[in-house]
Amino acid sequence: MLKIFAPNSRTSPFCDGLSRRNFLRVGGLAGTAAGLGLSLPQLLALESRAGIRKSHKSVILIYLVGGPPHQDMFDLKPDAPSEISGPFRPIGTNVPGIEICELFPLMAKRMNKFAVIRSLVGAQGGHDAFQCYTGRKPQDAPAPSGGFAPFGSVVSAIQGPVHEQAPPFVSLCYDCTHGPYNEPGPGMLGAGQASFRPMGPTRSDMALQGITLDRLADRTRLLQSVDQFRRAADASGQMEGLDTFNQQAMGILTSSMLGDALDLSKEDPKVVARYGTGDDVKRIDGNGAPRVPQSFLAARRLVEAGARVVTVNYSKWDWHGGKGNEIFRREKEDFPIFDQAITALVDDLHDRGLDQDTTVLVWGEFGRTPMISNQVGRDHWPRVAMALMAGGGMQTGQVIGATDRLGGEAVDRPVTFSEVFATLYHNLGIDVVNTTVNDLQGRPQHLVEGNAKPIKELI
Numbered sequence: 001m002l003k004i005f006a007p008n009s010r011t012s013p014f015c016d017g018l019s020r021r022n023f024l025r026v027g028g029l030a031g032t033a034a035g036l037g038l039s040l041p042q043l044l045a046l047e048s049r050a051g052i053r054k055s056h057k058s059v060i061l062i063y064l065v066g067g068p069p070h071q072d073m074f075d076l077k078p079d080a081p082s083e084i085s086g087p088f089r090p091i092g093t094n095v096p097g098i099e100i101c102e103l104f105p106l107m108a109k110r111m112n113k114f115a116v117i118r119s120l121v122g123a124q125g126g127h128d129a130f131q132c133y134t135g136r137k138p139q140d141a142p143a144p145s146g147g148f149a150p151f152g153s154v155v156s157a158i159q160g161p162v163h164e165q166a167p168p169f170v171s172l173c174y175d176c177t178h179g180p181y182n183e184p185g186p187g188m189l190g191a192g193q194a195s196f197r198p199m200g201p202t203r204s205d206m207a208l209q210g211i212t213l214d215r216l217a218d219r220t221r222l223l224q225s226v227d228q229f230r231r232a233a234d235a236s237g238q239m240e241g242l243d244t245f246n247q248q249a250m251g252i253l254t255s256s257m258l259g260d261a262l263d264l265s266k267e268d269p270k271v272v273a274r275y276g277t278g279d280d281v282k283r284i285d286g287n288g289a290p291r292v293p294q295s296f297l298a299a300r301r302l303v304e305a306g307a308r309v310v311t312v313n314y315s316k317w318d319w320h321g322g323k324g325n326e327i328f329r330r331e332k333e334d335f336p337i338f339d340q341a342i343t344a345l346v347d348d349l350h351d352r353g354l355d356q357d358t359t360v361l362v363w364g365e366f367g368r369t370p371m372i373s374n375q376v377g378r379d380h381w382p383r384v385a386m387a388l389m390a391g392g393g394m395q396t397g398q399v400i401g402a403t404d405r406l407g408g409e410a411v412d413r414p415v416t417f418s419e420v421f422a423t424l425y426h427n428l429g430i431d432v433v434n435t436t437v438n439d440l441q442g443r444p445q446h447l448v449e450g451n452a453k454p455i456k457e458l459i
Contacts, residue, residue: 055357056162057428058303059392060345061151061311062296062362063132063173065181065288066318069368069378070386071407072331074100074399075118083372084406087328095397103335106343112397113346113355115389115458119401119410122417123366123382127318128180132365133311134187135421135448138180144439146188151421152309153186153193154447157437158430159308165257166306171195172295173313178287183311188439195311198262261305262298272297274344276337288316291334293341300348303358308428314338317364320377327377346390359392359427361420370406384410387420392427394458418452426454 071077076090076099090099093111100108100116107114124131130138133150140148149157152169161168173183186194264272278292291314299310315334319327342362349355367385368378384403390396402412422432425447432452436444 056306056308057357057359057392058307059151059155059309059359059361059424059428060296060299060303061133061309061424062299062342062360063129063183063311063313064315064317064362064364065129065176065313066127066316066364067366067368067380068317068364068386069319069327069331070118070384071368071370071403072101072327072378073104073335074116074386074388075403075407076101077370077405077407080370080406084370086372088331098397098399101335103332104339106339110343110346113350113390115394115396116399117387117389117401117415117420117455118384118399118403119412119414120363120367120385120387120417120420121383121410121414123385125366125380125382126180127178127380128365129182129313130180130184131417132363133183135417140449144188144441144443144445146190146440147184149187149189149193149437150184150195150311151424152195152311153189154437155309155425155428155430156193157189158435159428162306162308166261166302167196167258168308169193169195169311170302170307170309171197171311172199172298172302173197173311174199174289174292176287176289176313181288181313183313188445189437190440198258257305258302261301264294264297264301267297267301271344271348274340274347276340276344278337288318289313291315291337293337293344296341296345297348300345300352300354300358303354304352314341320368320373320379325377327372342388349391355391356393357391359394359424360388360390361424362388363420370408381408383408387415389420389423389458392458394423394427396458398457400455400457413457415455416449416452418448418450419455422448422452423454423458426459 071084072086072088076088077085078090079085089102091102091105091108092099093108095111098111098116100111124137124139126138128138130136130148133152134148135151136148152171156168159168171183176182183195186192260266272294275297276293278290278294295312295314299312302310315338317334319330342360346355346360349358349360364385366380366382369381372378384407400413401410401415403409404411425432425435430447432447432454436446439445
């Protein structure tokens with residue numbers, strides 16, 4: 001059990017003389033071991049009732065690594081020839097007129113909580129996550145000084161942290177051996193707006209190993225004095241980024257909220273079980289992300305702890321190698337696991353009253369070919385793709401757009417990546433028309449490409 005002593009706290013006390021800072025520390029770090037029996041949601045609820053914590057808008061962005069097959073998930077074509085339609089059949093949902101794949105029975109029962117975009121256009125054609133995180137194609141030019149920044153970094157720059165204990169942008173993405181699958185860095189916004197990545201060994205750095213707050217303060221002052229002589233000569237902006245990291249580190253070390261959020265042992269075991277199980281070591285096809293439904297649960301807990309944007313990469317969806325039927329074997333294996341995880345997340349948000357404030361977006365880098373090849377199954381298809389959205393106070397229970405009878409072209413209400421990002425910004429309370437961020441040269445840059453507006457059907 002970790003104990004941090006703060007005998008000279010200057011924060012305002014509660015009526016019993018215990019400061020909010022100490023209360024958070026005791027409630028989160030000691031937990032049931034201290035006899036308080038407070039979970040993170042209970043702790044946050046107490047803060048809310050005490051008028052301490054302000055609600056905030058947030059986004060959970062889930063990237064399906066490798067390109068999910070839209071016509072086998074949410075845009076089935078049962079009347080098309082067998083070399084187009086595939087082996088799985090559509091089933092009805094609790095929203096009349098909407099049908100989805102039979103391997104998604106849990107989503108079918110909750111379709112009123114989801115919105116499906118069947119006509120996502122403008123995708124690039126290669127295995128690259130860049131567009132899913134930034135809204136821009138990797139080859140888009142002219143790029144700003146430093147390069148385009150991912151959505152989470154932009155939000156971090158505009159809105160900053162909800163409170164000092166939680167970075168505004170947290171990435172739960174696993175490293176992929178195929179470099180372009182990985183989430184891009186902060187680009188034009190500099191190191192200070194990079195995502196906080198608590199995966200792997202970093203987890204062990206989020207705790208004070210027997211150091212008191214007084215000793216921590218002494219070390220902080222020492223660090224500041226050592227850095228001071230470099231600041232006058234620094235022209236790169238990197239020191240500002242280091243300042244941000246130092247502030248985040250101090251907030252994390254002096255509060256248990258972030259570490260608590262990432263510790264799923266503190267969650268109700270029944271809730272953990274609802275999300276299903278995965279494998280955080282095995283790479284399904286060697287170069288993708290592992291299949292970890294618990295990342296969805298961790299994302300929800302991070303949002304509760306104060307994160308504004310949480311990104312997740314999930315499994316490997318590039319199944320067209322080998323024999324043509326490999327894709328359908330993988331769909332039969334992966335679809336039910338994803339169905340359980342995503343419905344658990346959306347149910348959780350509704351159950352906790354977070355559905356109005358937290359937007360969920362699920363998508364991949366492109367769609368799949370209508371024609372099923374005997375050699376490679378469904379190949380890359382950038383002409384049309386899909387996205388799944390939920391929460392955010394949006395008008396769910398609907399399908400936006402349509403494709404032709406083969407699922408290869410958008411024939412009604414094409415939706416661009418920029419429109420989706422404009423919707424995310426809108427849901428966070430950010431005006432995409434009048435808000436800009438400065439690149440490394442101080443030049444203002446618009447948040448989305450062109451004159452993209454939020455998707456009117458959703459807001």
